[in-house]
Amino acid sequence: MTFKTILSLLFLLPHIAFGAKADAKDIMLGAVFPMTGPIATYGQESVNGMKLALKRINLKGIRGKKVQLIVEDNKGEPVESANAVRKLISVDDVYAILGSVASSNTLAGAPIAQSAKVPMLTPASTNEEVTKMGKYLSRTCFTDAFQGEVMAKFAYNSLNKKHAAIIVDLSSDYSKGLARIFKKRFKAMGGTIIPQDFSYNQKDTDFRTLLRKVKRKKPDIIFLPGYYQEVGLILKQARQIGMVMPFIGGDGWHSDSLLKLAGKKGIKNNYYSSHFSPDDTDPAVQNFVKEYVAAYGSKPGAMAALGYDGLMVMADALKRATSLNREALQKAIASTQNFKGVTGMITLDKMRNARKGAVVLETTEQGNIFKEKISP
Amino acid sequence: MSEDQLYFFYDLFQYLINGICQGSIYALIALGYTMVYGIIKLINFAHGEFYMIGAFTGYFCIRGGIPLYFAFPIAMLVPGIIAVLIEKIAYKPIRHAGRIPALITALGVSFFFQYFGQNVLGADPKAFPEVYEETIYNLGEAVSISSTQIIIIVTTLVLMLFLRWLVMSTKVGKAMRATSFNKDASELMGIDTDKIISFTFFIGASMAGAAGVLVGIYYNTVEPMMGLIPGLKAFIAAVLGGIGIIPGAVLGGLVLGVVENLVVGFWESTYRDAVSFGILILILLVKPTGILGTKTKEKV
Numbered sequence: 002m003t004f005k006t007i008l009s010l011l012f013l014l015p016h017i018a019f020g021a022k023a024d025a026k027d028i029m030l031g032a033v034f035p036m037t038g039p040i041a042t043y044g045q046e047s048v049n050g051m052k053l054a055l056k057r058i059n060l061k062g063i064r065g066k067k068v069q070l071i072v073e074d075n076k077g078e079p080v081e082s083a084n085a086v087r088k089l090i091s092v093d094d095v096y097a098i099l100g101s102v103a104s105s106n107t108l109a110g111a112p113i114a115q116s117a118k119v120p121m122l123t124p125a126s127t128n129e130e131v132t133k134m135g136k137y138l139s140r141t142c143f144t145d146a147f148q149g150e151v152m153a154k155f156a157y158n159s160l161n162k163k164h165a166a167i168i169v170d171l172s173s174d175y176s177k178g179l180a181r182i183f184k185k186r187f188k189a190m191g192g193t194i195i196p197q198d199f200s201y202n203q204k205d206t207d208f209r210t211l212l213r214k215v216k217r218k219k220p221d222i223i224f225l226p227g228y229y230q231e232v233g234l235i236l237k238q239a240r241q242i243g244m245v246m247p248f249i250g251g252d253g254w255h256s257d258s259l260l261k262l263a264g265k266k267g268i269k270n271n272y273y274s275s276h277f278s279p280d281d282t283d284p285a286v287q288n289f290v291k292e293y294v295a296a297y298g299s300k301p302g303a304m305a306a307l308g309y310d311g312l313m314v315m316a317d318a319l320k321r322a323t324s325l326n327r328e329a330l331q332k333a334i335a336s337t338q339n340f341k342g343v344t345g346m347i348t349l350d351k352m353r354n355a356r357k358g359a360v361v362l363e364t365t366e367q368g369n370i371f372k373e374k375i376s377p
Numbered sequence: 378m379s380e381d382q383l384y385f386f387y388d389l390f391q392y393l394i395n396g397i398c399q400g401s402i403y404a405l406i407a408l409g410y411t412m413v414y415g416i417i418k419l420i421n422f423a424h425g426e427f428y429m430i431g432a433f434t435g436y437f438c439i440r441g442g443i444p445l446y447f448a449f450p451i452a453m454l455v456p457g458i459i460a461v462l463i464e465k466i467a468y469k470p471i472r473h474a475g476r477i478p479a480l481i482t483a484l485g486v487s488f489f490f491q492y493f494g495q496n497v498l499g500a501d502p503k504a505f506p507e508v509y510e511e512t513i514y515n516l517g518e519a520v521s522i523s524s525t526q527i528i529i530i531v532t533t534l535v536l537m538l539f540l541r542w543l544v545m546s547t548k549v550g551k552a553m554r555a556t557s558f559n560k561d562a563s564e565l566m567g568i569d570t571d572k573i574i575s576f577t578f579f580i581g582a583s584m585a586g587a588a589g590v591l592v593g594i595y596y597n598t599v600e601p602m603m604g605l606i607p608g609l610k611a612f613i614a615a616v617l618g619g620i621g622i623i624p625g626a627v628l629g630g631l632v633l634g635v636v637e638n639l640v641v642g643f644w645e646s647t648y649r650d651a652v653s654f655g656i657l658i659l660i661l662l663v664k665p666t667g668i669l670g671t672k673t674k675e676k677v
Contacts, residue, residue: 037500039600076500130519170649202608206596209395210641217384231596237597241513241523261504262598284594 024203027069028319030312031089033100033110038077039203039230042256043102043304047124048072049297050308051099053289058316064325069315075101079109086110090117096319097122099311102304103228104128104175107365111138118330124311125276125304127252128178131355139334139353141311141342142276143377145175148251151183151274151359151375156222158189158251159361160272160371165192166220168199168211169234170227179226179251187224195220200216201231208235209242216244228253233262240266247271255303271364277306277344278360278371289343303344310342386474387519392642393635398595399525400634401533404589406611406650407618407626409581416557418476418575419468422483424585425608427456428491431586433498435503435620445508452590453583459584461575469571487608494601502600505593527593536584537627543580544623553577555620607651613657619667628668 032051034044051070060066071093073085082101089095090113097120101107107126114121115135123131123140124190127148132138143262146256157290165187170176184194195218201211215223225232225248232254239248247270254273277289279300289309293301301309317340318333319325347356358376362369406428413421434455467486471478491658544550555563556573564570592607594597606641610633618629631655640652660667 039496039500039502041499042500198645203603205646206598207395207399210392210638211646213388213391213395216390233504234564234596234598240512242521243513258502258504262502264507264597327500 003308005262016322024125027067027345028063028325029069029071029093031086031093031095031098031100031204032072032083033075033082033089033098033106034072034075035106035373036072036101038075040077040228042258043125043242044074044077046302046304047308047311050293050301050310051312052106053292053296054309054312055306055318056112058226058312060200063316063319068319069097070312071095073282073327075106075110077103079105082106083113083134084112086121090114090119093278095119096317096325097334098313098370099124099308102126103173104131104178105173108134108174110196111135114138114299118331119327122311122315122334124307125252126175129175130174130178130370136249136335137331139331139349141314141337141347141349141355142307142344143357143359145179145251146182146353147377148274148359149179151185151273152184152224152251153186153190153192153319154375155272155274156224159194160249162222162247163192164195164197164219164221165224166195166215166218166222166223167195168201168215170203170231171200172203172209173228173253175251175253176226176228180224183224183226201235204230205231205235208238212239212242212244216242221246223248225250225254226257229256230262233259236263236267236271237277238267240264240269243269249273252276252303254364257299257302258267260368263364268364268366270370272361273364274361274375275369276358276359277301278362278369279329281360281372282307283343285341286343306343310317310344311345313342314340314347378631384519387517388642389639390516392638393625394522396635396638397631398529398634400631401529401616401640402588402592402595402607402630403544403611403614403633404452404533404627405536405591406585407614407630408537408584408623410611410615411618411620411623411626412466412540412577412581416553417468417472417479417574419479419483420612421581422612423463423486423490423609424581424611425604425606426494427460427582427604427605428585428589428592429599429601429604430456430459431582432505432593432603433494433587433601434473434586435590435593436503436599437508439508441606447588449590449617456581456586456589457579460578464575464578465638469574477666480636487604491602498601500601501654502598505597505599506573507597508594525591525595529595532587532591533627536587537623540580540584540623547572549576587623589619612655615652615667616657617667619670622667624668625667625669632668 034047035041036044075082075085099122102125107123111134115137120137125142127145167180169180171175199215250273255275260268299376322329322333335353338351345356356377361373363372409424431452434593435448435452438451467482513521515521552568552573556570614633615626615631618625637649640649
């Protein structure tokens with residue numbers, strides 16, 4: 002045996018060990034989520050939600066079979082996402098893939114799934130480009146076009162702010178896309194946007210100088226479409242240098258860590274749009290919240306609800322598919338109509354994007370307060 | 378003077394304060410780089426990880442209810458001890474093999490701590506507990522400095538002066554300088570160079586640990602990969618000031634911090650790291666010995 006074969010066998014070992022556990026007759030699905038890394042809480046929450054859905058699905062099974070979910074960690078990095086998608090297709094031979102959460106990660110894996118003709122359903126990536134990658138890509142959440150519009154309307158109408166600055170996370174497709182749409186909508190309504198570009202990169206920690214630059218332009222509201230890790234630090238440092246105007250953002254803010262990172266002063270008087278509020282009185286939502294609390298001991302966030310809905314839509318499509326193959330499955334996913342999920346009524350449009358409402362939440366020391374629900 | 382011009386100076390002053398503060402952190406880490414390099418000519422790339430270990434030690438101590446004035450020395454002690462162990466286990470056995478194997482071992486140690494940390498502590502960033510209520514002092518109408526910023530700058534200066542005193546005016550310092558100058562001759566003179574090298578690692582890692590806690594308080598977040606970029610920046614700082622020279626490390630750190638903040642303030646934040654690493658290339662091309670570097674060999 003050559004060195005190379007030994008090496009490749011060594012690499013195969015974990016997969017063999019994994020494969021042995023699964024029954025060959027089960028329906029194998031893949032999932033690509035950040036279980037570690039800077040946005041790990043998104044992945045962990047999504048997978049928690051999906052595990053609840055899986056439990057429910059396997060009570061009855063689908064087509065007389067059980068569903069198995071193989072979760073791959075992409076560490077929140079595009080390269081790792083592409084590798085994970087490739088692995089799920091070539092090694093595990095899955096029927097379909099669920100994932101991922103951050104748009105940059107989903108976009109990295111999308112062309113691979115598309116060219117292998119494996120249905121890929123993202124429960125949470127909102128960037129416009131995702132479903133434009135091909136007809137095997139779909140999503141069960143709203144897009145940034147909608148989210149950007151919601152926040153522009155909320156800032157202009159509900160908060161009555163007319164002069165906005167935008168701070169973009171340059172390393173994120175999600176952030177750039179959202180910023181572009183907010184700019185367009187806010188201007189169209191009659192607001193003004195400070196023309197200067199303010200930007201940072203993921204994992205930056207010192208924003209004091211950047212924020213001072215923003216402060217000097219005297220905006221009355223700041224649109225900050227980033228992820229919670231940097232958003233938390235930005236909020237804290239902004240309040241420290243005496244910036245009192247509200248910051249608003251998208252679903253990337255969503256995390257329990259936000260309050261811890263921003264601190265008591267930083268968290269006050271900010272708003273973001275999200276997919277789901279556990280305070281929704283809908284019985285289906287309350288039922289889900291109860292089940293989630295019983296299983297994990299904490300209230301579900303938006304990512305958990307989206308993960309749950311994503312897998313439920315997938316299971317529904319598996320049931321409706323004319324036969325059990327990838328092509329039929331994709332057709333069934335794309336024709337999802339009025340599926341009642343915990344994040345709202347899910348109908349996929351021609352571009353395989355879900356049309357559904359958004360909620361606007363206010364961040365406070367005691368947790369998020371539900372402000373408005375905005376329908377498409 | 379028009380209002381715009383006036384504000385230009387306010388801004389400049391504020392960026393300088395932010396820069397000196399960030400630079401102090403670089404300086405504290407660079408001190409360890411420079412001392413270790415001075416004594417065994419090893420660029421210890423694992424040095425950023427001692428900073429991370431210090432930050433996490435502080436994090437767990439403070440969360441466990443230990444007050445800051447106890448947590449701070451503990452967070453200096455723990456990375457110091459780990460550094461000594463690493464030196465004994467990983468670096469000492471290959472000390473005779475030349476500089477390149479040692480350098481690669483250092484990279485290995487660095488990766489080990491980063492990924493071991495991710496596994497044990499979890500990769501998600503942890504919020505550093507609030508230690509005290511931060512006060513902001515306003516200097517004039519548009520410039521401010523926070524109590525944390527003052528603490529960082531003062532701590533750095535005190536630790537640098539302490540090191541300077543340690544190296545120049547104590548017996549241990551004399552032994553360090555001798556070991557740096559000629560290890561074999563020092564041994565013949567009865568200096569236990571192994572002990573001196575361990576001691577240098579200990580001091581260097583303690584400085585990084587101190588920086589870790591300060592950064593935890595200042596930025597409010599700690600995570601296992603946090604040592605990577607500051608470690609590299611501190612390396613730039615050490616080279617910029619003249620590697621092996623203690624005041625050089627501090628000078629290099631401060632210059633780098635100020636330059637970075639000026640780039641963010643007056644230009645684009647995205648160019649910050651490009652400029653930092655550009656400085657490294659430039660200094661290596663133009664004056665490889667660094668700002669304070671001379672051709673004498675007596676370095677610690």
